[in-house]
Every structure is written in structure tokens, then in C-alpha cells.
Amino acid sequence: MADTKSMQIENKQVDKKKTKSHRITFGIIYLVLAAFIWIVFVNGTDTSILTTFNMTPGGSSAYMDDWIFPTASTLSTLAFICAIAGAYQIIRGFGKFTNGILALVAGIFIFSFLSWASSGGSINLAGLLRVTVVRAVPLTLGAMAGMLCERSGTVNIAIEGMMLTSAFVSTVIASLTNLWIGMLAGVLTGGLIAWIHGVLTIKYKVDHTISGTVINIFATGITSFLSSKFLQKTDYQYLNEPGMFPQIDIPVLSKIPFVGPILFSHNMYVYAMFLLVPFLTVMLFSTRWGLRLRSVGEHPKAADTLGINVIKTRYMAVILGGMMAGFAGTYFTLGSSGRFDELLTAGRGFIALAAMLFGNYHPVGAMGAGLLFGFFDSLSAKASILKVPIPSDFLGMMPYLATIVVLAGVVGRSQAPAAAGKSYDKESL
Amino acid sequence: MAPLLELRGITKRFPGVLANDHIDLTLEKGEIHALLGENGAGKTTLMNILYGLYSQDEGDIFVNGNKVTINEPTDAIKAGIGMVHQHFMLIPVFTVTENIMLGEEYVKAGGFLDRKKAAAKITEISDKYNLNVNPDAYVRDLPVGTQQRVEIIKILFREAEILIMDEPSAVLTPQEVDELFKIMRVLVDQGKSIIFITHKLREVMECADRITVIRGGKVIGSTTPKEADTKKLATMMVGRDVQLKIKKTKSDPKETVLNVENLRVMNSQQHLAVDDISFNVRAGEVLGIAGVQGNGQTELVRALTGLLPPTEGKIEILGQDTPQEKPRFITELGSAHIPEDRQKDGLILAFPVADNLILNTYFHEPFSKGITLQFDEIANSGNALVEKFDIRTPSVNTPVSNLSGGNQQKVIVAREFSRPIKLLIASQPTRGLDVGSIEYIHKRLMAKREEGCAILLVSTELDEIIQLSDRIAVMYRGKILDILDAQDATKEVLGLLMAGIKPSDEMKSQAKHEEQIILT
Ligand SMILES: Nc1ncnc2c1ncn2[C@@H]1O[C@H](COP(=O)(O)OP(=O)(O)OP(=O)(O)O)[C@@H](O)[C@H]1O
Ligand SMILES: [Mg+2]
Numbered sequence: 033m034a035d036t037k038s039m040q041i042e043n044k045q046v047d048k049k050k051t052k053s054h055r056i057t058f059g060i061i062y063l064v065l066a067a068f069i070w071i072v073f074v075n076g077t078d079t080s081i082l083t084t085f086n087m088t089p090g091g092s093s094a095y096m097d098d099w100i101f102p103t104a105s106t107l108s109t110l111a112f113i114c115a116i117a118g119a120y121q122i123i124r125g126f127g128k129f130t131n132g133i134l135a136l137v138a139g140i141f142i143f144s145f146l147s148w149a150s151s152g153g154s155i156n157l158a159g160l161l162r163v164t165v166v167r168a169v170p171l172t173l174g175a176m177a178g179m180l181c182e183r184s185g186t187v188n189i190a191i192e193g194m195m196l197t198s199a200f201v202s203t204v205i206a207s208l209t210n211l212w213i214g215m216l217a218g219v220l221t222g223g224l225i226a227w228i229h230g231v232l233t234i235k236y237k238v239d240h241t242i243s244g245t246v247i248n249i250f251a252t253g254i255t256s257f258l259s260s261k262f263l264q265k266t267d268y269q270y271l272n273e274p275g276m277f278p279q280i281d282i283p284v285l286s287k288i289p290f291v292g293p294i295l296f297s298h299n300m301y302v303y304a305m306f307l308l309v310p311f312l313t314v315m316l317f318s319t320r321w322g323l324r325l326r327s328v329g330e331h332p333k334a335a336d337t338l339g340i341n342v343i344k345t346r347y348m349a350v351i352l353g354g355m356m357a358g359f360a361g362t363y364f365t366l367g368s369s370g371r372f373d374e375l376l377t378a379g380r381g382f383i384a385l386a387a388m389l390f391g392n393y394h395p396v397g398a399m400g401a402g403l404l405f406g407f408f409d410s411l412s413a414k415a416s417i418l419k420v421p422i423p424s425d426f427l428g429m430m431p432y433l434a435t436i437v438v439l440a441g442v443v444g445r446s447q448a449p450a451a452a453g454k455s456y457d458k459e460s461l
Numbered sequence: 462m463a464p465l466l467e468l469r470g471i472t473k474r475f476p477g478v479l480a481n482d483h484i485d486l487t488l489e490k491g492e493i494h495a496l497l498g499e500n501g502a503g504k505t506t507l508m509n510i511l512y513g514l515y516s517q518d519e520g521d522i523f524v525n526g527n528k529v530t531i532n533e534p535t536d537a538i539k540a541g542i543g544m545v546h547q548h549f550m551l552i553p554v555f556t557v558t559e560n561i562m563l564g565e566e567y568v569k570a571g572g573f574l575d576r577k578k579a580a581a582k583i584t585e586i587s588d589k590y591n592l593n594v595n596p597d598a599y600v601r602d603l604p605v606g607t608q609q610r611v612e613i614i615k616i617l618f619r620e621a622e623i624l625i626m627d628e629p630s631a632v633l634t635p636q637e638v639d640e641l642f643k644i645m646r647v648l649v650d651q652g653k654s655i656i657f658i659t660h661k662l663r664e665v666m667e668c669a670d671r672i673t674v675i676r677g678g679k680v681i682g683s684t685t686p687k688e689a690d691t692k693k694l695a696t697m698m699v700g701r702d703v704q705l706k707i708k709k710t711k712s713d714p715k716e717t718v719l720n721v722e723n724l725r726v727m728n729s730q731q732h733l734a735v736d737d738i739s740f741n742v743r744a745g746e747v748l749g750i751a752g753v754q755g756n757g758q759t760e761l762v763r764a765l766t767g768l769l770p771p772t773e774g775k776i777e778i779l780g781q782d783t784p785q786e787k788p789r790f791i792t793e794l795g796s797a798h799i800p801e802d803r804q805k806d807g808l809i810l811a812f813p814v815a816d817n818l819i820l821n822t823y824f825h826e827p828f829s830k831g832i833t834l835q836f837d838e839i840a841n842s843g844n845a846l847v848e849k850f851d852i853r854t855p856s857v858n859t860p861v862s863n864l865s866g867g868n869q870q871k872v873i874v875a876r877e878f879s880r881p882i883k884l885l886i887a888s889q890p891t892r893g894l895d896v897g898s899i900e901y902i903h904k905r906l907m908a909k910r911e912e913g914c915a916i917l918l919v920s921t922e923l924d925e926i927i928q929l930s931d932r933i934a935v936m937y938r939g940k941i942l943d944i945l946d947a948q949d950a951t952k953e954v955l956g957l958l959m960a961g962i963k964p965s966d967e968m969k970s971q972a973k974h975e976e977q978i979i980l981t
Binding site: 314318319324330333335340447450 | 512514533534535538544546550551552553554555559560562563564565566568572573574615
């Protein structure tokens with residue numbers, strides 16, 4: 033008995049040693065950020081300069097007063113808070129609040145950046161956040177598409193290709209018929225491509241990454257070709273005029289100042305995201321359907337021995353995932369730009385996969401990651417019109433840089449389904 | 462009356478192998494029917510056919526005298542057949558409840574899972590058969606013995622009458638095996654019937670009502686524990702006389718080959734698994750490491766072989782410091798490793814047998830010249846080893862994954878023994894092997910010892926440890942409690958040490974032990 037106790041104590045000591053180096057690294061990062069805010073942001077700013085945050089997005093009727101504050105003094109306070117957090121982190125550590133404090137410091141840093149960038153002028157904070165929500169839509173939907181596939185054991189890196197193709201098809205069909213039929217056509221297109229991916233990987237056991245890459249290359253090629261041949265030609269403009277889903281203001285909720293316009297004054301894609309996230313969460317984790325789907329992604333042989341049809345389940349999940357990707361694809365044309373242009377998805381399908389990993393294969397996590405990447409997306413668009421002395425091309429890289437940082441820092445810890453990427457062979461040991 | 466289950470003329474061919482050759486088998490209600498056979502005899506194949514995982518080429522299956530067609534596991538489940546597989550079929554990230562109800566889910570209105578109701582039924586089964594399983598635990602956190610009981614509940618949950626258990630005892634500790642036998646008895650008393658596969662003759666004698674022996678895919682004969690003895694069973698299985706006990710000469714240890722001082726190793730959960738261990742192994746001797754599975758043996762071996770860097774301490778192999786070296790460096794020094802988990806650390810399952818046989822020598826002549834592999838040499842040497850070590854495989858080009866469990870093990874042994882080695886670290890070297898193969902590997906181990914190889918033998922099988930070792934170290938909770946000379950090591954003393962009780966406390970513990978016996 034005494035042995036057990038001494039061993040537990042020993043274990044704890046060793047655990048501590050390990051976390052200690054972590055603790056100090058984090059603390060030093062906080063201190064560096066504090067110094068950065070102080071040296072770059074505060075020192076370059078005259079004490080009399082003010083920052084203005086507009087709290088009402090352009091064209092909204094839910095009005096809220098602008099938020100005006102002196103830049104230098106606010107920023108020095110924030111730098112001070114970061115410094116304290118860093119010092120405390122090094123000396124004591126925040127224990128179970130570590131992640132919360134990390135998010136807080138990161139938030140402070142971004143806020144400081146914004147205040148500094150808009151000092152002497154103004155930035156529309158509400159607009160920034162509103163666009164964040166919009167930009168999160170394709171990322172979150174794409175992440176959930178990838179999730180359906182990977183949770184069932186099929187790796188799908190062809191989200192990008194599926195989105196691109198469905199964006200194209202939906203544009204043409206919607207131009208010829210109406211928005212809803214166009215959207216449906218996009219969804220079916222995604223499902224069809226996913227079915228091909230399924231046949232290749234599930235039936236013919238082609239390597240999942242290769243099949244996905246082939247689909248991406250094919251999608252890029254065919255949509256670019258058809259687009260430049262027809263959609264971009266004046267003679268065929270009637271094929272590239274699908275229109276857009278209108279904005280729907282939710283009664284009452286959209287009138288709440290600040291929050292209303294950010295969350296409740298969008299077209300149906302944003303609401304679809306808000307509904308699909310909890311829906312898929314419940315489906316995956318609380319229903320028979322979800323249990324079976326996850327089981328074939330974790331241990332297909334075990335599922336098979338319990339009478340679950342591994343092949344059918346995988347096809348079903350991959351095709352549903354493809355339809356979800358297809359739906360995400362139609363957002364680009366029917367929900368955002370109102371027309372198709374070559375490569376208009378711009379790698380969002382891959383960032384969606386990053387969001388899936390970052391969100392640890394969970395719909396809610398995926399939306400969180402989607403919002404984070406969406407924020408940088410929105411910020412890069414906004415910041416290029418501010419007085420920031422950074423070339424706008426670099427600002428355009430922000431969403432992708434954020435993706436790399438997040439992937440490098442966090443994904444090591446996310447838990448992929450055990451059988452993801454492995455085709456199932458019944459008669460093998 | 463018709464028997465509960467009858468197999469008639471079951472035949473199954475794999476490319477190049479006749480795995481089952483017109484097998485007839487019956488199972489009566491309420492009996493434990495043991496299926497014996499050497500590695501690759503076709504036991505698992507037969508059971509997989511019965512369970513619907515493979516389909517037979519010929520033959521029929523009858524339940525209660527009625528012919529049934531079993532194409533899918535669902536058909537088997539419907540016919541009241543359940544199976545505990547040789548390699549467990551559990552999903553580590555699911556809870557016990559989720560694992561058990563998968564495929565037979567309890568749902569509430571609206572299609573939502575009713576975990577509570579399923580958990581209640583699991584608890585009920587668990588109590589009825591005294592299985593002691595917590596339905597809310599995650600399977601990844603459970604010890605192997607408990608995982609197996611989860612598998613058993615999985616079958617009972619589906620109300621199966623016929624239970625197939627494919628080598629259930631191979632991964633269990635002796636105590637867990639005793640537990641399992643008690644459970645099997647209870648099951649049979651409640652009217653269930655069991656087909657039980659094992660390689661351990663002692664177990665067969667202990668718990669079977671009837672025994673059928675299979676060799677080369679054919680039924681050789683049936684008997685009962687009363688009529689047979691282990692010697693006879695072994696002969697039936699292997700087709701020749703088997704020496705069940707090996708003769709050991711007096712050891713003549715020479716220079717120290719492996720020296721370990723104050724070693725500490727952390728496991729993957731960052732817990733201290735090996736705690737301040739020191740020992741040495743000398744040329745020409747076998748040091749056995751006994752202990753209940755999970756007391757740090759795995760981590761010790763991984764540290765010695767360079768797979769897991771230790772946090773503290775010294776490891777010297779032939780005078781070279783190795784704690785921070787790569788596995789390649791350590792194997793090149795002349796050290797060999799038979800890993801505990803053959804499928805994970807010992808083989809590349811998708812590679813052919815020949816390639817697996819050169820995994821740690823492929824970069825040497827004659828297997829490669831410059832940057833090219835010499836395929837003729839690789840095939841020739843592969844064929845020679847397959848011959849020499851009696852590996853049952855259609856050819857050296859067959860993927861290792863298609864070999865039976867025991868033959869997979871032989872591939873590893875053949876690879877490690879075919880090099881000039883000075884140190885052998887063998888972890889559970891005979892797990893899952895039949896008596897003939899065990900005899901063979903034991904003889905080989907002894908021959909290596911004679912040649913002057915230092916051997917570290919890690920095993921949870923007390924018999925094996927006592928038979929082969931010159932000295933025996935017992936591990937308990939990451940520490941070596943004691944190192945005994947083989948002559949002094951009786952099963953009783955080792956058993957006490959394995960339970961963490963030092964013989965100096967012998968009197969006390971003896972009393973305690975008796976008290977326990979009275980209590981139970
Ligand atoms: N999927 C497969 N493909 C090809 N050959 C196979 C396959 N499964 C089994 N075999 C072959 O069939 C034979 C019987 O194998 P099986 O696994 O039934 O043996 P076993 O009696 O269970 O042996 P062990 O005691 O080692 O588990 C072996 O020669 C094996 O190589
Ligand atoms: Mg077997």
C-alpha cells in the first residue's frame with residue numbers, strides 16, 4: 033500500500049516537471065506579447081489620439097453608439113494586464129484556467145492590434161464580427177462534411193473540389209431555373225462526386241489521399257475550363273446570373289443592438305449553419321445512426337462482427353458528407369457572390385479540413401474553429417483599408433497563416449478516428 | 462435428440478491453403494467443448510465460418526437439428542451464436558455500454574440511444590454471472606481481463622446459447638484465467654454451451670467436457686479429459702512425441718552483456734512505470750523477469766530496445782551506453798528483440814513473409830548491394846528460414862497478415878535467431894503458440910544460451926520462467942522486488958512476490974493467505 037502512495041506522489045512530481053516547462057514557455061510568450069503591445073503599439077501613438085469602434089454595421093437599423101476611447105492609455109493598461117498574466121503564469125501557473133487565460137491574452141493582443149490600427153480613425157467592429165460569422169459558414173459546413181466522412185473511416189481531402197464543382201453546377205442550374213433548384217443541384221453534385229470517391233476508396237481500396245487529390249485536380253480543371261469557355265463570355269451571361277438568397281431579418285432578435293445585426297440578420301446559409309451544428313452533434317453522439325457511423329470509422333471489423341454493414345454505412349456517410357460539401361459550395365455563389373468565377377473557393381475546402389482537425393472532429397468545435405478562421409478572413413479584408421503599414425498581400429495571407437499556426441500548435445492533440453484512411457477488407461485477419 | 466450444434470463437412474480454401482478439410486463437429490447443450498490444434502490448424506477459420514465472417518466452400522451447419530445458412534454475423538447472432546475473438550473486437554474510445562449495445566441498440570422514441578436502459582441490462586448480466594463490469598467505463602481504460610469480460614457480456618446481451626471463445630486465455634494472467642474458468646462454469650450451469658480454443662493442455666484438462674483435436678485442417682480425433690493426458694493430447698496435436706519439459710544444463714555465466722542501473726522509465730501517460738531498477742545479465746545465462754502483466758515489464762523492454770527513452774539511469778550493452786541510442790544502433794550491437802505485441806511492434810502486416818524476415822538486416826550484404834535490394838537472396842534466405850523454423854505459409858510472398866497468429870510469431874523468432882546475436886530480449890516469446898512450437902522455441906532459446914548469448918526473458922507464464930531461467934527477477938509496480946536463483950524459486954514464493962509480498966514477510970502473508978481462503 034505504501035508503495036502505491038509513494039508511486040503516486042512520484043508520478044505527480046514528474047507530471048509537474050513536465051508541465052513546468054510548458055508553464056514557463058507560455059509565460060514568456062505572454063510577456064513578449066505585452067512588450068510588443070507596449071513598444072510597437074503604445075510608443076508609436078500620441079497620447080491625445082482616440083480610437084473609435086463603430087458598433088452598428090453599415091445599413092443596419094439596430095443602432096448602438098460608437099465606442100470611443102483614448103488609444104495609448106487603454107493599450108498600456110492592456111499591456112500591463114498581459115504582463116501580469118505572464119508573470120503569474122511563470123511563477124504560479126493558472127492550473128485549470130490555463131486555456132482560458134491563453135484565449136484571453138490572444139484576444140487582448142488582437143484587440144490591441146485593432147485599436148492601434150484604427151487609432152485616429154475608426155473601425156467598424158460590428159461589421160467585422162458580422163463578416164466573421166458569414167465567412168465561418170463555408171468553413172464550418174465544409175468541416176462537418178469532412179467529419180461525416182472521416183468519422184466513418186474515409187479520409188476526404190476532396191472537400192475543395194466538391195465545393196468548387198457544386199458552386200459551378202448550382203450557378204448554372206439556378207440561372208436556368210430558380211435558387212432553390214440550383215441549391216439542390218449543388219447538393220446532389222457534391223453527393224455524386226462523393227459517391228465516386230466512395231467507389232474508389234471503399235470498393236477499389238484506392239489510397240484515400242490519392243483519390244481525393246485526383247478529384248480536386250479534376251474539379252479545378254473542369255470548372256475553370258467550362259467557366260472560361262462559357263460563364264465568362266458575354267454571349268452566355270444568362271448562365272451566370274443565378275441571383276442570391278435574400279437576407280432574412282429574424283423578427284425581434286435582429287433588433288437587438290450590436291448582437292442582432294451580427295447574428296440574426298443574414299441569408300439562410302448562416303441560419304442553416306446554426307441549425308446543422310446542433311443537429312449533427314445530436315445525430316452523431318446520441319442516435320443509433322451516429323453510433324454505428326462512428327463504429328465503422330474506429331474499428332470496422334468489430335462493427336462487422338456485430339452485424340453492421342461496414343460498406344453500406346461508409347457509403348452512406350461519404351455521400352452525406354459530399355452533399356454537405358455540396359451545400360457549402362453553393363454558399364459561394366448563391367449565398368455570397370451571386371456569380372461563378374474560376375477558383376472562387378480559394379482553398380476554403382482545405383481550411384475547412386483544418387477546422388475539422390482543430391475542432392477535434394466535433395461539430396461544435398468545427399464551428400468554433402470556423403469562426404476563428406472566419407475572423408482572420410474578415411480581418412484581412414478590413415485591415416487592408418486601414419492605415420496599417422503592412423502590404424495588403426501579407427494581410428491577405430492572414431487566414432492561411434492562422435491556419436498554419438493553429439495546425440502546428442494544436443492538432444497534435446486531436447484524436448482522429450482509428451480506422452480513418454484504411455479501406456476495409458472482410459476476409460483478412 | 463439432435464445436438465445443439467452440428468457442423469458437417471466444412472471445407473474452406475484460401476489461396477494456396479486448405480484451411481478446413483471436411484470438418485465434422487458437434488456441440489451438446491451444457492458442455493464445454495475444447496478445440497485443440499497446432500498453429501495454423503484452422504481453428505480460427507472454422508469459428509469464423511460458424512460466425513459468418515468467412516463463408517465456407519462446402520459443408521452445412523445445423524442448430525437443434527435444423528439446417529441454418531450463415532452468411533453474415535447477423536445470421537449467427539440470430540441463430541444464437543456469439544464469439545469472443547482471438548483479437549478483441551472492442552472500440553477503445555467507446556464506453557462499455559456503447560460497445561455492447563452496438564448493433565443491438567436500445568432506442569427511445571425519436572431514435573435516440575437509451576444508454577441508461579442498456580446499462581441497466583448490462584449491470585443485470587454482470588451481476589448474474591459475477592462479471593464485475595462497469596458499464597460507463599471507457600474500454601481503453603480497462604485491463605485486458607476486464608475487456609474480455611466485456612466481450613462475454615456482448616454475447617450474453619444478445620442472448621446467445623452457443624459461445625465461441627477463441628484463445629481467451631492467451632492474454633490473461635494466471636489469476637484472470639482462474640476467474641475466466643469460474644465464469645465459464647457458471648455459464649454452462651445456466652444452460653449455455655461453449656466452444657473453447659486454447660493451446661494450453663493444462664487448461665483443457667481442467668475445464669473441458671470433451672476435446673476435439675484438429676491438425677492440418679482435419680479432425681484427428683475426439684476424447685475426454687478422463688481418457689487422455691497432456692502427453693497424449695500433445696502427440697495428437699503435433700503428430701509426433703513432444704517433450705513438454707526441457708532439460709536444462711547448469712549455466713556457466715561469463716562476462717556481463719547487459720547492465721542496467723537505477724533505471725526509471727515513464728509510460729505514455731507520463732506515469733512512472735519503471736522505478737529505479739538495477740540488474741545485469743551475463744553471457745550464457747537466462748534472467749527471467751516474472752510478474753503480473755502491467756507492472757512495468759513492457760516499458761522496461763521498450764527502454765532496453767531503444768523504443769522508449771528512459772528518464773533516468775544507465776543501460777549498458779556490451780560496455781556501450783545506450784539509453785539515448787536509436788533502435789538500429791542497439792540491434793547492430795548484436796541485440797535481438799522479440800516484442801510483446803507481435804502485430805504492432807514485430808511485423809509489418811501488409812508486407813510479405815520474406816520482407817518481414819529481413820526487417821533488421823536488409824541494409825547488409827547479401828540482401829542489398831549499394832542501394833538495390835537483392836531479391837533472389839531475400840527469397841532464398843526466406844525460404845530457408847520458413848523451412849528451418851517450420852513456418853506454415855503458402856509461400857514467402859504471402860503477406861504476414863494472412864498467417865495464423867502462431868505462425869506470425871514464428872516469423873519474428875526466425876528473423877531474430879538468424880542473426881549473430883549476443884543479447885536476446887524476449888518478451889512473451891511463446892504467447893499463442895502450440896506445444897510443438899513452444900518446445901521448438903524453448904530448445905532454440907537454450908541453444909542460444911549454450912552458444913554464450915545473454916538472454917532476458919520476460920514472461921507472465923510462471924512455468925516458462927521457472928523452466929528456462931537461471932535467475933528470476935520479480936517485478937511489482939515498477940520495481941524489482943527480488944532476484945532469486947532458479948533453484949530457490951518455487952511457484953509459491955514467486956506467486957507471493959508477484960503479489961507484492963516479500964518472503965521476509967512470509968509468516969504474515971501466509972496467515973493472511975489462509976485468512977483469505979477461509980473468507981472465500
Ligand atoms: N484471410 C486469409 N487469407 C489467406 N490465408 C488464411 C487466411 N486466414 C487464415 N489463413 C490460413 O489458414 C490456415 C488456418 O489459419 P487459422 O487462423 O484458422 O489457424 P489457427 O488454428 O487459428 O492457428 P493459431 O492457433 O495460430 O491461431 C493458416 O495456414 C493461415 O495461414
Ligand atoms: Mg487462431
